[in-house]
Amino acid sequence: MNLTVLAAFLxxxxxxxGGIIGxxxxxxxxxxxxxxxxxxxxISAAxxxxxxxxxxxxxAQITTILLIVVFAIRFIKTRKWMPGGLMLILSVATLAILVSPA
Structure with a gap:
């Protein structure tokens, strides 16, 4: 299992x-x-x-890019760290792993 599979899965x-908790x-x-x-x-992408x-x-990359847009809009609107800001940072970090060369 490589890092992109692990990142997408986690x-x-x-x-x-998070959706269930929300x-x-x-x-x-x-x-x-x-x-x-x-x-x-x-999870399916993984x-x-x-x-x-x-x-x-x-x-996985397209889904993560869409989530970056969603969480950025949410963070800009609410200015709340949770969940918008934290998920934005996590999304960007995940995308960085997904686009990094193997």
């Missing part, structure tokens, strides 16, 4: 759990839906990468 788990704390259905969908996309299918990495 980030997917964090998003999945729903449990604030009854936020958008948090639940977006967390579950993007988390499963990234599994696809493990099967040596090249577009798994592309799926």
């Amino acid at each position: 980030y997917g788990i964090i998003l999945l759990v 729903y449990a704390k604030a009854k936020s259905k958008p948090s639940l839906i977006s967390g579950v969908v993007t988390g499963l996309l990234l 599994i696809i990468q493990l099967q040596n299918i090249s577009w798994g990495l592309t799926l």
Whole structure:
């Protein structure tokens, strides 16, 4: 398992759990839906990468770029560190791993 697979998998788990926590704390259905969908996309991308299918990495990169945009907008609007700022930093770090040369 290489670093891009691990990054996509762990980030997917964090998003999945975060969506569930967002729903449990604030009854936020958008948090639940977006967390579950993007988390499963990234976990799927990691599994696809493990099967040596090249577009798994592309799926992880595109999903992460979209999340960077979403979390940047959220952070700019709310100016709150949690969850927007922290997730923005985590998304950028994940993308850096996903685009780094193997």
